[in-house]
Amino acid sequence: MSHKLYPVTEIKEVIKAEAVLHNPDALIRTIAYDSRKLADTDHALFFAIRGRRDGHNYIQDVYKQGVRNFVISENSNFLGRQTDVNIFQVSDTLQALHWLASYHRQQFDYPVIAITGSNGKTIVKEWLYQLLAPEKNIVRSPKSFNSQIGVPLSVWEMRDDHTMAIFEAGVSKTGEMINHARVIQPTIGILTTIGEAHNEGFADKEEKIREKLLLFENTDLFIYSPQYLKGYPGEIPGKETFTWAWNEEADLMLIDDEVLEDKYLFIRGKYQDRDVQCAVPFTDAASVENAICCWATVLALGYLPQDADIRLEKLHPIKMRLELKDGINNCSIIDDSYSSDISSLAIALDFLKQQNQHIRRSLILSDIPEAGIDSDTLYTQVAKLLESKEVDRFIGVGTEISKHQDKFSIETAFFQSTEELVANIPTLKLLNETILIKGARAFGFEKVSNVLTKKVHETMLEINLNALEHNLNYYKSQLKKDVKLMVMVKAFSYGSGSFEIANLLQYNKVDWLAVAYADEGVTLRKAGITLPIMVMNPDLMAFDTMVEHSLEPEIYSFRVLKDFIEALNRKNQEAYPVHVKLDTGMHRLGFLASDIEKLLKEIEDCPAIKIQSVFSHLVASEDPDSDSFTHQQIDLFTDLTRRIEQSVGYTFLRHISNTSGISRLPEAQFDMVRLGIGLYGIDSSYKNKKSPLQTVTTLKTSISQIKDLQPGDTVGYNRMGVLPNGGKVATVKIGYADGYSRKLGNGVGKMLVNGVIVPTIGNICMDMCMLNLGGLSANEGDEVIVFNEVIRVEDIAKQIGTIPYEVLTGISERVKRVYFYE
Structure with a gap:
């Protein structure tokens, strides 16, 4: 059965809009909010939502793709000129989306399960779907759609032929859950955990619990573990409750467990005064807890214990990425x-x-x-x-x-x-x-x-594109209105790839990319990247190629300026965009203040070029002790760009701020900023405080062989690794040819094996190295983490006396890159 069709006249009343209906007979079936993700445009209703991007800025693009129904919160001159559109004006478009989804939810009377908690929401939702699908036709949140936009979009998918709904809801601060409750209107509630995630959005744990429990205020049944609500003074929601707990009174009281065949956990418990049991095909703590939550839920829904056991044993892992x-x-x-x-x-x-x-x-x-x-x-x-x-x-x-x-x-x-x-x-x-x-x-x-x-090579660098997108949006949130963003993708995007990263940046509508050399820019153009690209080290031999591929050079010296103008004149090019580099204190590349008069004479009446931007580079933007010098740079840059602008007679973009400058120095934003290693979760301005960034890269390998060595045995070249008391050594598939520095040998470097940090032993070899496992239990083929959010790139850099840039860019291209996106 298809989705309900709503007349636009009905929608006008539901979302309390002032409306101009040029097509009052139109019917709505699809909700749209992103100009890049449109479908069913004939029956789509576009909500221009303000967030990291303002949907009002994309109305014309959405119209060109065929959408004719718009919910807006500010006047649109473009829409006002169209005679084939329906316009709904409201004070808050996100609130209007919630009202519409809430109204849609009210059309159905089958059970609706809502899940929230600090962790495990998506896994519990997907496992409940597996467990209940044999009898139920279930609509559920796609992937982890649990945000202020994701929840109403999920609820909008409810249809008459469904017999149950399962939605997850996430919050990061107070005031958000009440919206989810109004939209989902759950009849059954499940609390997974109360943990540390999003603590920064709440005054204390009690406030966090109170916010989450708002979701369940009107539920008929609330399923939870009392361990997460201990000490909470507020009222427990739900007309009825179902509890589960280890070795304490609960509706499902868990007594003990044992591992079977190294892959099942056999759990015993008490339910309705009788012994119950189940085997789940996982042994790690997080999966087991999620499975128990599901066990409690199916029992609370009236399933027989023996049926629950049979189904739980068949659960399979959820691959969300x-x-x-x-x-x-x-x-x-x-x-x-x-x-x-x-x-x-x-x-x-x-x-x-x-x-x-x-x-x-x-x-x-x-x-x-x-x-x-x-x-x-x-x-x-x-x-x-x-x-x-x-x-x-x-x-x-x-x-x-x-x-x-x-x-x-x-x-x-x-x-x-x-x-x-x-x-x-x-x-x-x-x-x-x-x-x-x-x-x-x-x-x-x-x-x-x-x-x-x-x-390819079994060692791999995993790049979490969701984390990268999170970091990008964090820096965007720090920008003043209309400040543009250039992102550095030089050096193989700091070791993380080329077109894979550039595609994501283009999709997220950054304004410029920057590469080190022309061939990097050509690679991006051949991969379909259409964004403007600045080349920071233009070479005379590559000028023709740059023009052919619309790459914009950094002009940092009179030699480069002269050679590039000659290349343009040979091609009869006019007003070609260039980026002028000023040296305000780095003393690497760029025109000095004393060069400005000569520079202005060189470009005066030169039709071949047009200045796209003038920029410089902050020397110590991350260091508060150097702020006086930083402000001298900013003042000099302001003065020099003013002189250039007065001379050329037109405006151009000005940019001096880098990653740490975005975080610390809003006064340095000018017209554009340049984001570099911060995109990958590393910003040295946060070294003494909690960072809002997420770890993007995980380098992992595996164990090739494990040996039990005798007392006095040595390990590796030159017998540098010594085991006085003997022990267990693992050889792993990474060496200095992969980018794992020789300086990390002999216990300097650390890796994670089965969640335990173990040191290197002996010298690092070209293609492999050895780890001292001590008494750790491990098997050949086990995964080994070289760096992630636990063993951080910054820590490795500090250990060997370098910087995170060198560690990341040093990862060999023979190491397979795998990109994840949820």
């Missing part, structure tokens, strides 16, 4: 091979559309089981989605999807099974394209991923 990897035949592979439903498909297709490194985009999709709607409607929706997301080729796998080949107007291929697809991959001629792999777990699409992924 998309992986972007290098593929065979110069392809890029987006691996989302463990889930398949229409909501997560739309999210994955948005990520596919974001990738511009190849012109061609393909989707490999399995049958979508348990979709809750008839297959004819389902695959009609899929076909429309592929068209709106600009997919070029569709490869369907499964008996059901193959029945609907006629619905797809793009290039297609269909196979009855995963095995048939794998056998026929050579015939598909997958070449120079981005391929999204999206499959229900039963189809085992990891086989497809293994065949299509390029086989």
Whole structure:
């Protein structure tokens, strides 16, 4: 069954809008809020929401893509000139979205489960879906949609043919949960945990608990563990409650557990005065707690203990992240091979559309089981989605999807099974394209991923694109209105990749990119990056290439200026954008104050160039002790740019602030700032206080071999590693050729093995090194973390007397980069 259609006249009343309805017969089915993620434009209602970006700035773009219904909170001259639009004006567009979602929620009377907590919300939601799906047609939050926008979008997906809903809700400060409660209107509530996440948004733990419990004020049933509410003086919500706890009175009292076969945890407990038990296929503490929460929920819903046990034993891990990897035949592979439903498909297709490194985009999709709607409607929706997301080729796998080949107007291929697809991959001629792999777990699409992924060095650098996006948005939030943002992607994006990072930055609408050399810029252009790109070290031999690819040079000397003007004159170029570098104290590159008069004479009446920006570089923006010198730089820069502007007779962008300057020196923002290593979660201005940034990169490898050595045995070249009492040593697959410095040998370096920090022993070899495991239990093949949020890049840099830049940029390109996106 399709989504409800709402007349625009009804929506006007629901969201309390002043409306201009040029098409009063229009019907709304789809909510839109992001100009980059539009679908079903004929029936879409666009909410211009103010946030990190102001949706009002993208109205014209949304209109060009076909949307004709808009909710706005400020007058739009553009919309006012259109005669085919419906305009709803409200005081707060986000509040209007909540009102509409709340109204939609009221149309349904089946059970609605709401989940909140500091951790585990998404896992509990997905596992409950697995446990309850055999009887229930469930609508649930896609991925981790639990924000002030994500919750109403999730609730909007409710339909008449569903029989249950499961939504997660997250908050980071007071005042947010009441909105979730009004939108979700849960009948059943689940509290997962109360932990340390988002503590900064609350005065104390009590305030944090009170905020979270607002979600459950009107629930019929509240499921929780009393351990998280100990000492809380407020009222426990819910007309009825169901509790679980270890070795204390509760509806589900857990007594003991034991590990079976190294992969199951067998748990015993008491429920309704009788012994109960269950086995869960996990042994780590977080997964076990999430599974117990699910156990309590299915019992509270009336399932028999023996049925709950059978279902819990079959839970499978939840893979919440998309992986972007290098593929065979110069392809890029987006691996989302463990889930398949229409909501997560739309999210994955948005990520596919974001990738511009190849012109061609393909989707490999399995049958979508348990979709809750008839297959004819389902695959009609899929076909429309592929068209709106600009997919070029569709490869369907499964008996059901193959029945609907006629619905797809793009290039297609269909196979009855995963095995048939794998056998026929050579015939598909997958070449120079981005391929999204999206499959229900039963189809085992990891086989497809293994065949299509390029086989490279097992050591890998994981780049968390969500964390990178978080850091980008943090720095954006620090900018004054209309200040532009240039992001540095030189040196292989500080070791994190090139087009993969640039694509994300372009998708998030930064204003400029900067590279060190022209060939880096050419690579980005060939990967579909259309943003302006500044080249910081332009070379005479590359000037023609730069012009050919619209790359903008940094002009830092009279020699570079003269040579570039000559190159432009040969090509009859006029008003070519350049960036003039001033030396205000770094004394690296740039024109000194004493050069300005000569510079102005050189560019006077020179039609070949036009100054796009004038910039300089702060020497010690992170250091409060150097602030007097920093302000001298800022004052000199202000004076010099004023003189240049008066001479050339037009305005240009001015920028001097770098990563730490954005954090500490708002007075240095001028017209644009340059963000560098802060994008990757490293900002030295936060070295003495808590950083708001997230760790982006994780370097990991694995154990090749473990040896038990005798007392007095030595380890590694030159016998530098000594075990006086003997012990256990692990050889891992990383060495100085991968970027792991030789200075980290002999116990200086540390790595994480099974969550425990262990030291290196002996000298670092070219392709491997050794770890002293002590008494730690480990196995060959176990994962080893070289750095992450525990062993930080900053710590490694300090240990070997260098800076984080050198550690990150030193990671060899033979180390596989894998990009994750939730």
